[in-house]
Amino acid sequence: MIVNKQDKIKKSELLSVPLFSGITENELNQLLYCCRSYEAEYKKGDFIILDDDKVTYVGIVLSGSVNMLKNDIYGNQTLLTYIGPGELFGENFAIQKEQNANVSFVAGQTTHVLFMAAFNLIHSCSRNCTFHQTLVQNFFDLLGKKSVRLMEKIEITSKTTIRDKILAYLSMLSQEQKSRYVTLPITKSELAEYLSVNRSAMMRELTNMRNDGLIDFDKNTFRILI
Amino acid sequence: MIVNKQDKIKKSELLSVPLFSGITENELNQLLYCCRSYEAEYKKGDFIILDDDKVTYVGIVLSGSVNMLKNDIYGNQTLLTYIGPGELFGENFAIQKEQNANVSFVAGQTTHVLFMAAFNLIHSCSRNCTFHQTLVQNFFDLLGKKSVRLMEKIEITSKTTIRDKILAYLSMLSQEQKSRYVTLPITKSELAEYLSVNRSAMMRELTNMRNDGLIDFDKNTFRILI
């Protein structure tokens, strides 16, 4: 995880962000201006506020990670999903307006974010820039991925036992990281929250699974032994 | 729930679909042609296939409902969400290409669906129709709602006890239907599946809750007594 110490990230790095795939450096400059974009850095635990009264922004995680939390009326909190580098958040501007979804975004670690005005991003500007087609397509692709993330979480938490939830989660990580050695992108406590299970019950089950020869782990590194 | 017996639904009814909000009847005609749209009717339990090899279509539920299911590699099935009149499904065309999400759509009852080519829907056609701005905006709003639906499910299933899950679910229904008398849009068996709990355990808890004076119910009608 590389944290950029400069105020502004290099253009070349921005070009590798999925949202800008197929966009040239020239177009990117126009685009960033068009969408009133700016960058910000957050430390672990910082709340990331999206609403700027008049303009609604979407955030793109450049480095680090952002946790998406939902609070219910009783004050309970659910970790909906976490957003990694290259991914979008806050793109559901419809939500914020129509109903109070009580979704909040919190930096999971030191995190660099690029903000852009959502409206300008998806609508052609007066100059009818050529890249809007590409951009809209990319935007939809990212939305699809976000949706997949939520569905993954549902699939995982739908398992009835803690053991099955852990296995489903590790299996997902294994696919993502293309290895049977996987590194947790979150703390074990956060994992328990993500799986919607009691933390100590999860710890107990983890050691049971190790004793049963299903998995092995040390700190945040896990090995899946089938 | 009105099921249209005709082959084609009236234009005036289509205009009331959220995706077409702000679109004139004239524009709608262009649009439907542009997007190679067609209608289909399904009976309860019918699988709805979206992939048409070359063009990927999105579906709009005109009447009835569609259940969105996810199958894992072990053959387990999860009811991700259900899609009601005016709502979209299959819009994540990015998903089907990039990774096999194993999502399938099944009619929950007699259901009328309008299909449209997704690409043409979000991209301006050669004639640069004026309504594309509006359409893209509507599309995003609907995607946001879909996302909210998934988050709702996560919030509900994240509760630790069956009782809390039921209460969270009924509270959501109550908000939707703007009444403390609510009608289940799905069967009780499907509800258990949606809540990711054992059906008989859910039944037991329902009667417990009735005995404790929390709720009352008859068939598919529930009353919330706080």
Add this chain to the structure above:
DNA sequence: ACTTTTGTGTTGCGATTGCGACATAATATT
């Protein structure tokens, strides 16, 4: 009208889980 399938409701039992309490390790903060 009859049969088959699907949905509803109930119960006992054993397994799993949440909870609370505690100790220690690791990380931040000053």
Add this chain to the structure above:
DNA sequence: AATATTATGTCGCAATCGCAACACAAAAGT
């Protein structure tokens, strides 16, 4: 370097839940 905070690991106990099995009602298909 000292202190505070957060994360990790373990355990006993009581509550909850999944499971299996059954009976009956409702709906769908013939």
